[in-house]
Structure formats: C-alpha cells, structure tokens
Amino acid sequence: MCLALPVQIVATDPERSAALVEIEGVQREICTMLLDTDSTPGDWVIVHVGFALCRLHEDAARETLALLAEGRARSQAPGKKL
Amino acid sequence: RATHVTMAHGAGGRATAALVKEVFLDAYGGRHLNRLEDAAILPLGRSSSLDSSLGASHLAFSCDSFVVTPPCFPGGSLGRLAVCGTVNDLAMAGAIPSWLAISWVIEEGTPIQTLRTVAHDIATAATEADIEIVTGDTKVVERGAADGVLLTTAGVGICPAGRELGAERIQPGDKLLLSGSMGDHGMAVMLARGDLAINADIRSDCAPLGKLAAGLLTAAPNTRWMRDPTRGGVAMLCHELAAAAEHSVLLREQQLPVRPAVRAACELLGIDPLHVANEGKLLAVVPPAETEDALAALRSSPLGKDAVLIGEISPHLEPIVLLETPFGGTRLLDIPVGNPLPRIC
Amino acid sequence: MKYIDEFRDPKLAASLLADIHARMPDRPPDNPLKLMEVCGGHTHAIHRAGLPSLLPDSLELVHGPGCPVCVTPTGRIDDAVVLASEEKSILCTFGDAARAPGSKGSLLDAKATGADVRVVYSPLDALALAETHPDREVVFFAVGFETTAPAVAATIVRARRQGIPNFSVLSNHVLVVPGLKAILARPGSKLEGFIGPGHVSCTIGSEPYRFIPEEHGLPIVISGFEPLDLLQALLMLLDQLTQGRCEVENQYQRAVQPHGNPTAKAIISQVFRARPHFAWRGLGPVPGGGLRLRDEFAAFDAEERFSLPGKSVPDPKACRCGEVLVGAKKPWECGAFATRCTPENPLGACMVSSEGACAASYAYEHRRQVSWEKATG
Numbered sequence: 001m002c003l004a005l006p007v008q009i010v011a012t013d014p015e016r017s018a019a020l021v022e023i024e025g026v027q028r029e030i031c032t033m034l035l036d037t038d039s040t041p042g043d044w045v046i047v048h049v050g051f052a053l054c055r056l057h058e059d060a061a062r063e064t065l066a067l068l069a070e071g072r073a074r075s076q077a078p079g080k081k082l
Numbered sequence: 083r084a085t086h087v088t089m090a091h092g093a094g095g096r097a098t099a100a101l102v103k104e105v106f107l108d109a110y111g112g113r114h115l116n117r118l119e120d121a122a123i124l125p126l127g128r129s130s131s132l133d134s135s136l137g138a139s140h141l142a143f144s145c146d147s148f149v150v151t152p153p154c155f156p157g158g159s160l161g162r163l164a165v166c167g168t169v170n171d172l173a174m175a176g177a178i179p180s181w182l183a184i185s186w187v188i189e190e191g192t193p194i195q196t197l198r199t200v201a202h203d204i205a206t207a208a209t210e211a212d213i214e215i216v217t218g219d220t221k222v223v224e225r226g227a228a229d230g231v232l233l234t235t236a237g238v239g240i241c242p243a244g245r246e247l248g249a250e251r252i253q254p255g256d257k258l259l260l261s262g263s264m265g266d267h268g269m270a271v272m273l274a275r276g277d278l279a280i281n282a283d284i285r286s287d288c289a290p291l292g293k294l295a296a297g298l299l300t301a302a303p304n305t306r307w308m309r310d311p312t313r314g315g316v317a318m319l320c321h322e323l324a325a326a327a328e329h330s331v332l333l334r335e336q337q338l339p340v341r342p343a344v345r346a347a348c349e350l351l352g353i354d355p356l357h358v359a360n361e362g363k364l365l366a367v368v369p370p371a372e373t374e375d376a377l378a379a380l381r382s383s384p385l386g387k388d389a390v391l392i393g394e395i396s397p398h399l400e401p402i403v404l405l406e407t408p409f410g411g412t413r414l415l416d417i418p419v420g421n422p423l424p425r426i427c
Numbered sequence: 428m429k430y431i432d433e434f435r436d437p438k439l440a441a442s443l444l445a446d447i448h449a450r451m452p453d454r455p456p457d458n459p460l461k462l463m464e465v466c467g468g469h470t471h472a473i474h475r476a477g478l479p480s481l482l483p484d485s486l487e488l489v490h491g492p493g494c495p496v497c498v499t500p501t502g503r504i505d506d507a508v509v510l511a512s513e514e515k516s517i518l519c520t521f522g523d524a525a526r527a528p529g530s531k532g533s534l535l536d537a538k539a540t541g542a543d544v545r546v547v548y549s550p551l552d553a554l555a556l557a558e559t560h561p562d563r564e565v566v567f568f569a570v571g572f573e574t575t576a577p578a579v580a581a582t583i584v585r586a587r588r589q590g591i592p593n594f595s596v597l598s599n600h601v602l603v604v605p606g607l608k609a610i611l612a613r614p615g616s617k618l619e620g621f622i623g624p625g626h627v628s629c630t631i632g633s634e635p636y637r638f639i640p641e642e643h644g645l646p647i648v649i650s651g652f653e654p655l656d657l658l659q660a661l662l663m664l665l666d667q668l669t670q671g672r673c674e675v676e677n678q679y680q681r682a683v684q685p686h687g688n689p690t691a692k693a694i695i696s697q698v699f700r701a702r703p704h705f706a707w708r709g710l711g712p713v714p715g716g717g718l719r720l721r722d723e724f725a726a727f728d729a730e731e732r733f734s735l736p737g738k739s740v741p742d743p744k745a746c747r748c749g750e751v752l753v754g755a756k757k758p759w760e761c762g763a764f765a766t767r768c769t770p771e772n773p774l775g776a777c778m779v780s781s782e783g784a785c786a787a788s789y790a791y792e793h794r795r796q797v798s799w800e801k802a803t804g
Contacts, residue, residue: 002466002468002571002572002574002575002624002625002626002627003468004468004574004626004629004652005431006429006430006431023429031551031578031581033581033584033585033690033694034577034578034581034688034690034691034694035688035690036688036689036690044428044430046626046629046682048574048575048578048626049521049548049549049550049571049575049578050548050549050550050551050552050578051549051551051577051578051581053574053577053578053626053629053630053688053691054629054630054682054683054684054687054688054691055682056430056681056682057680057681057682058428058681060680060681061428061430061433061681062428063680064656064659064678064680064681065433065434067659068439068442068443068655068659069439071442071446
C-alpha cells in the first residue's frame with residue numbers, strides 16, 4: 001500500500017518546500033508541501049515517493065519501546081484508548 | 083585527428099588501423115595483440131600465471147558481452163566490468179585466467195575520448211587480474227543501432243590438475259561462504275543513472291577474483307562449487323545452486339552482509355539486497371571440515387576481508403531456498419522477476 | 428533513535444511471540460482465528476520477517492486488498508498501454524505497477540515493443556520530465572491509496588502553478604475505507620479483526636475506522652511496519668478479543684495522529700473527488716472506491732485530454748479473489764489457482780503482487796510444512 005521510510009532532515013529550503021533528508025549516508029531531496037509546520041534539520045519524517053508524509057514523534061516512539069521492553073502490551077497502558 | 087567515431091573507423095582501412103593503434107594498442111597492447119594477427123598463437127606450456135608443476139590438462143573457455151548505462155559509475159566502468167566479468171567466470175570454474183579477447187561494437191558518433199577511457203580501464207583491470215588481452219576486433223554501426231559502446235569478450239584459463247568443481251560433489255551439511263557484502267554493484271549503477279536523484283557513497287565492487295579463488299582452493303582443496311552472484315544476486319544464485327545440487331539451500335538472514343548505505347538505498351526503493359547484482363563477490367560451497375581454513379583464506383585477501391558463513395546445504399531434497407529470519411522464523415526466498423525496480427507497495 | 432533497528436530487536440520479538448502464544452484463544456484447527464492485515468506493505472513485512480512460521484497455527488493472517496497495484500483493474504492498465512504507445516507520449520509509472528499485467532500485457536511489455544515507459548521513484552520526477560521534454564506528452568500512471576494520493580495531488584498543484592502544459596495524470600487512486608466497507612459487505616466473511624494500515628493512517632488518521640467496531644463489532648489496531656510493531660498490534664487485537672473490548676486502537680503512535688495529516692487531507696480534496704464507484708480487481712465495483720481529478724484540474728487529467736478505450740475488463744469468472752480476500756476461501760480452494768491463474772499470468776489481484784494471498788500461497792504456504800526443523804533434518 002505504501003512503502004515509506006523514516007529519514008532525518010539535514011537541510012531545509014522553505015521557499016521551494018524542499019528538504020534534504022538522509023538515512024545511513026544516503027541522501028535525497030524531498031518535498032515538504034504535505035507538512036503543516038516548518039521543518040528544521042534534525043527532525044525525523046516518514047518519506048514516501050519523494051514527499052514527507054508526516055512527522056515522527058520521538059516521545060511516542062520511546063513510549064512504545066518502553067512498553068515492549070516491559071513485556072506489557074500497549075493496550076494495558078491506562079488511558080491510552082481512543 | 084578525428085574526435086568522434088565515424089563509419090570509416092569500422093571499414094578496416096587506414097582509419098581502423100589508426101584507431102586500433104592509437105587507442106587500443108596504446109592502452110592494452112602486448113606481445114600477442116601488437117602482432118595484429120587474426121588469431122593469437124598461445125604457448126600451452128608456459129603462462130604468465132601458471133607454473134609448470136600444475137600439469138594442466140584442461141582449458142577453461144568462456145565468453146560474455148557487456149553493456150552498462152551509464153558506462154562509468156562509482157567503483158567501475160564498462161571496460162573494468164568486461165575484464166572482471168570474464169576473468170571471474172574462468173576463476174569460478176577453478177581455472178587460472180590467462181588470456182582474453184575483446185571485441186568492440188561502437189556506435190557512429192561516439193567520442194574517441196570515451197573509447198580511450200574504456201580502453202584504459204580494460205588495461206588497468208587486465209594488469210590487476212594478471213591476464214593478457216591477446217586478440218580483438220572492432221566494428222562500427224550506424225548511429226542509433228547501438229547505444230554507445232558494447233564489448234564482447236572471450237576468455238581462456240588453465241585448469242591445474244586435480245581441481246574438480248561441480249554440483250554433483252555437493253553433500254548435505256556443506257557450508258555456504260560469501261566473500262563479502264551484497265548489492266554494491268547493482269545499487270551503484272542504479273544510482274549512477276541519476277534518474278532516481280539519490281546520492282550515496284555506494285561503489286561497485288567490480289574486481290577480478292582469480293587470486294581470491296586460487297587462495298580458497300589451495301586452503302580448501304575439496305571446495306565443491308563456486309560462482310559469482312551477478313545478475314539476480316545471491317537469491318538467484320542460491321536457486322541455481324539448489325537446482326544443481328538437488329537439495330534445499332538454507333540461508334541465515336542475520337549473517338548476510340549488506341553495507342548500511344546499500345541497505346538504506348534498498349529500503350528507500352523497496353528493493354531486496356538479495357536480488358541485487360554483485361561483480362566482485364564469490365559464493366563457495368565447502369565441506370564442513372574445510373570451512374575454517376576457507377574462511378581464513380578468503381579473509382586474508384582484501385577482496386574477501388568481510389567473508390562470512392551464510393548458510394548450508396540441507397538434506398531435504400526439494401530444490402528450494404529457505405531463509406531463517408533474524409526472528410527465528412523461516413521464509414521461502416522467491417526467485418527475482420526481472421531487474422529490481424523501485425516499488426511503492 | 429533511528430526508528431528502524433530499535434523496532435527489529437529479536438529479543439523483544441521473542442517475548443511478544445511468547446505473549447501471543449500464551450494469550451491466543453484456543454481454537455479447533457479447522458476454525459482458526461482469522462485476522463486481516465489490510466495493507467500490502469504489512470503483508471510484505473510479515474513475510475519478510477518470516478512471522479507466519481512463528482505464529483500459532485490456529486491464527487490465520489488473511490492478506491487484504493491493500494496493494495494498490497494488485498487492485499488496479501485490467502482495463503485501466505490497458506488504457507495506460509494505449510497511452511504509452513502514442514508517438515509523443517512518455518508514460519511514467521512506479522516499478523511494481525510497470526509489471527502488473529493488462530489484458531494485452533504490462534507496461535513493461537509495451538516498453539519492449541517501443542512505447543516510451545519510464546519507471547520513476549516520485550511523481551515529481553515525472554513532472555521534471557515534462558519540464559525537460561516540452562515537445563512530449565508526459566503522463567503519470569498514478570496508483571496508490573491515501574498515502575500516495577496527497578503526493579500526486581501536490582504534484583498537480585505544482586504543475587498548475589508552474590504552468591506546465593504537457594503533464595497529466597491517469598488517476599487510479601483508491602480509498603481504504605470504501606474498500607473495507609466492500610469487504611465487510613461480502614457474505615461469508617470469517618474475519619474477526621483487522622490490522623489497520625499504517626501509512627494510509629498517517630494521512631487519514633485513526634478516526635475514519637470507527638465504523639468497523641461500531642457497525643460491525645470488529646476490533647482494529649493500526650500498526651507500524653517493523654516486526655515489533657506488527658507483533659505488538661497482533662497482541663493488542665488478541666487482548667481486545669479475549670477482554671471483550673472492541674475499538675480502534677493505535678499502535679503506530681509515533682507516526683499516526685487521531686486526525687491524521689490535515690494538510691495532506693486538504694490537498695487530496697482540493698485536487699480529487701471521489702468517483703461514484705471504481706472497480707477493484709478481485710472485488711468488483713466499489714462505491715466511492717476511487718479518486719478522479721476535479722473539473723478545475725481537467726487540464727491535468729489524462730482521462731479528459733486523451734481518448735482512452737476506457738473499457739472495463741471484468742475479472743474472469745473463474746477468479747475467486749473476492750472470497751479469498753475475505754477469508755471465505757483459501758487460495759487453493761479457487762478452481763483457477765495454480766492452473767489458469769499463476770504468478771506468470773495472474774487472473775486476479777491476489778496473484779498479481781508477490782505477496783498477494785494466492786501468490787504467497789503459490790510460493791510459500793502450501794510448502795509451509797517445509798519447516799526449518801524438517802529441512803535441517
């Protein structure tokens with residue numbers, strides 16, 4: 001459905017809605033038109049067909065990993081339901 | 083003096099002679115080629131890399147053709163690819179690569195400088211591989227009938243006595259060794275085309291494997307089978323191995339070496355490194371008892387420093403390739419369909 | 428944090444697998460618990476990690492219709508082949524779409540007979556080709572769900588802003604919610620829960636799936652694409668089933684927000700409108716199941732600019748993909764499986780993609796008894 005990959009922004013060009021992203025030394029320019037706020041170098045985004053699809057939130061990622069590490073399923077965390 | 087190739091260069095007259103002399107002989111001329119005979123007469127008793135004690139009784143003979151876009155890419159070029167590809171086919175058969183023929187098919191209008199670059203790369207690779215270009219040919223075709231330069235080669239190698247490689251000698255429990263990382267060549271060429279607008283420090287691994295193979299066979303004389311995983315990558319080669327050996331091939335994904343940049347480029351494009359071409363790697367099937375010695379021999383050479391045990395031959399008789407994933411699961415490795423292409427799903 | 432390796436830790440995977448086996452409701456072998464992973468990307472990630480061989484035998488993952496290439500109807504590929512064969516045109520496509528077979532071959536087959544077909548990584552690459560080839564008609568063969576549609580919409584907006592006249596899009600975009608509704612409307616569905624698509628949900632959020640628990644009483648967990656994501660999402664589904672809960676849960680919290688990406692949603696509705704219905708290969712006509720360019724973007728709509736056969740080529744009668752897609756039939760229970768329908772000439776969607784249910788079975792499942800132990804003797 002959608003091959004997409006976490007990459008890190010290393011440079012931005014807001015006028016052209018463009019950003020240079022990088023993963024393990026592999027670099028490509030992508031378009032940031034689909035992001036609602038300006039991105040800054042260091043941000044992580046999901047890239048799909050040359051576009052930043054959405055931002056990645058490190059706090060949520062660490063929380064997911066913490067739950068995994070405790071061996072408890074995500075659902076048992078209080079108040080996390082929709 | 084002409085700056086571009088014209089039909090005259092293909093007519094066999096003065097222009098052809100000038101081209102051959104000023105470009106090909108200038109780059110990789112030698113005792114045999116300089117005679118400009120229609121065939122090279124080659125002494126069987128002596129060879130630049132064979133000492134008489136090996137008592138060769140067989141010749142290895144192979145041919146190949148090469149066209150690559152772009153003709154130059156990080157880590158290699160059409161000329162280097164032509165020599166290494168031919169040399170490696172001979173080396174994988176257990177032979178000592180000795181002599182090569184190279185035939186050029188050139189599109190009208192190709193800059194002479196392009197020919198010089200290709201010829202120079204041929205010469206460098208030939209020296210590295212310790213082989214000699216002994217004969218050749220040149221043809222020019224109308225503009226549009228070919229895409230720049232095509233090279234066709236033939237190679238001859240001496241098979242030292244006592245070296246028998248063949249799938250029929252493979253037995254369950256034999257180990258699979260891979261001499262280094264996967265996917266470097268295919269991804270280097272794909273990114274060098276530029277249309278994907280991806281830049282990465284990925285270089286082709288294009289290299290002659292004659293010495294590496296010789297070292298392996300000396301350290302592990304009972305090596306069963308060797309091949310270089312070119313088009314279709316390690317996946318295609320393992321399917322050919324499973325069919326030839328009539329046994330299942332088991333691979334451990336955790337052991338498969340892939341450079342981080344190659345893995346990242348493959349993940350970005352949805353390509354499996356197992357399906358990507360290599361031009362400077364070998365896969366060897368060795369008996370368990372000789373595995374350590376074989377690995378040590380490979381790792382002692384710069385072309386094999388990352389050599390690793392990646393799997394084994396199963397007693398199971400079905401010719402399939404089974405992959406153990408890092409999570410302990412298993413999956414069947416599919417046969418690549420055509421060239422790897424960027425996919426979205 | 429690099430967001431990949433951390434979510435591929437084999438130790439954590441082992442503990443998740445242990446939990447899954449421990450909390451698996453017991454089921455007779457002939458009535459396995461059928462959960463659908465909707466997204467083709469999930470199907471691919473599940474197979475690549477070898478998860479089917481590690482999961483309980485009584486848990487069956489049914490591969491959903493979430494591969495945009497596989498559901499693209501044959502008639503649309505035939506239209507693209509016609510377009511590609513026009514003298515002046517350059518037909519750009521994603522790699523996997525280039526291989527999907529129409530009734531007279533794929534786009535790659537057309538390329539072999541002289542059509543100018545180019546594989547691109549991004550729709551922006553197709554727009555760039557239009558800029559550098561002003562004398563040619565560049566057409567982008569657009570496939571994809573709400574993950575890809577915003578990117579194509581943004582490309583069309585940019586083409587209009589830059590005034591590039593020789594660029595157009597043949598839109599085969601499909602929408603996940605209408606597809607899910609079509610599946611749930613099919614009789615004989617044995618599905619008991621869904622692993623929700625990850626990257627589509629980056630765009631549309633998790634809200635749009637509420638109809639699944641509320642109207643169909645089935646749980647859905649939106650998952651990321653790494654093995655730990657998928658295993659954790661499976662565990663969350665099992666917990667809902669065993670704890671009697673039924674709701675939309677979001678395991679992929681690092682990327683998916685409840686309301687998705689407002690900018691992406693806005694640009695989709697700016698450029699596209701839903702078609703009354705759109706045929707999905709294997710499911711037939713899906714109400715509201717596809718997107719078409721709005722009238723004010725007609726200049727960039729290949730269906731407006733070129734006369735296309737536009738024939739709808741119905742799925743062959745023998746094709747049972749519809750039932751396979753809802754888990755009502757196993758691939759080998761379809762009469763055409765592995766006979767008339769093979770990976771080389773697939774009849775239906777489930778055989779087109781290398782991970783479609785039938786393609787996976789053709790290569791993997793019916794050899795599933797070749798487990799590692801048996802192979803290692």
